[in-house]
């Protein structure tokens with residue numbers, strides 16, 4: 001049976017009215033009237049999501065795609081222009097820096113104010129107060145006005161309050177990223193604990209590895225529209241493809257600018273094909289035994305002489321976490337000028353990987369760091385073992401003994 005829906009986002013759209021400065025010409029034409037035009041901007045369009053109790057959902061997408069707007073709409077900080085949001089249970093939200101705390105009040109006063117807004121009685125807050133301050137690690141500054149806090153101190157206190165008010169639903173925006181490394185680790189541990197307690201978490205993040213690690217589900221927003229919604233692995237694939245096409249457009253634009261500035265044609269170089277072959281001769285999507293090597297054959301084509309260039313290979317998990325990568329420059333191998341088609345091969349001997357599916361990546365660029373073509377999912381292979389005795393991607397020969 002499905003867990004009950006605790007967050008229902010029902011056909012939500014959000015419009016902002018943007019005021020833009022008019023140009024000098026427009027100001028003269030409209031003499032006497034306002035210097036600004038108004039323009040409608042839809043930050044969210046027809047977004048619908050049902051989030052079930054106990055799930056952790058990652059909201060991901062390019063900058064400006066509407067993630068924070070959606071989170072604030074779920075948190076009730078923003079009202080949708082149309083559609084509605086329904087929530088079941090107590091909600092604690094860690095949204096943008098500055099939201100929730102009053103700058104002129106001290107940390108202590110803000111803890112009381114914030115926790116009471118989140119539904120705790122004074123006696124309950126008093127009971128949790130020491131734990132909140134302890135978790136935040138900013139005891140020394142608890143009686144200082146929060147306007148004097150650093151952004152990290154601010155987030156520490158806000159997160160400490162959010163996790164101590166016994167929420168059923170926790171909303172966390174990217175703000176956690178301003179905490180230092182030990183604090184971020186502590187927050188992620190607490191988020192894991194929340195997951196095991198069956199609470200619902202919605203997380204906005206740019207860390208795709210975090211989504212792969214923590215979330216049961218990922219929602220990709222692009223231009224305010226849901227572009228993918230499902231298992232993190234599938235959603236991340238959609239987002240990475242979007243990032244890749246943006247990157248290719250940027251590469252093309254940079255080449256056009258360089259051509260205009262120098263008056264010289266830049267070579268356009270691309271991979272025509274990438275093929276795998278295991279040491280035992282399997283091709284296509286080969287299955288390798290642990291420790292078996294893999295050849296990666298690449299065909300590259302350049303429409304003009306390509307000098308001082310490099311070609312690279314990488315191995316990643318299917319969620320996109322890079323496990324290994326190298327290129328001809330790092331290997332100290334200079335490549336001859338390429339004009340037309342060239343064929344190259346990397347051999348990765350003895351892959352120390354454990355059972356699972358992996359992705360081969362390929363990249364092509366000039367020695368000064370300009371990328372000409374990148375293929376984040378060029379080919380797939382699997383590692384198959386007789387009996388899997390470990391977790392994680394790396395294979396380590398492990399023995400165990402009991403010492404007297």
Ligand SMILES: Nc1ncnc2c1ncn2[C@@H]1O[C@H](COP(=O)(O)OP(=O)(O)OP(=O)(O)O)[C@@H](O)[C@H]1O
Pocket residue numbers: 016017018041043061062063064065066067068069070
């Ligand atoms: N109060 C506002 N008034 C006008 N436009 C706004 C307002 N808040 C957000 N926007 C616009 O809505 C769009 C979505 O913003 P939002 O902050 O939700 O994006 P995001 O996906 O969280 O981006 P990022 O990854 O950069 O944090 C942006 O173009 C932003 O400029």
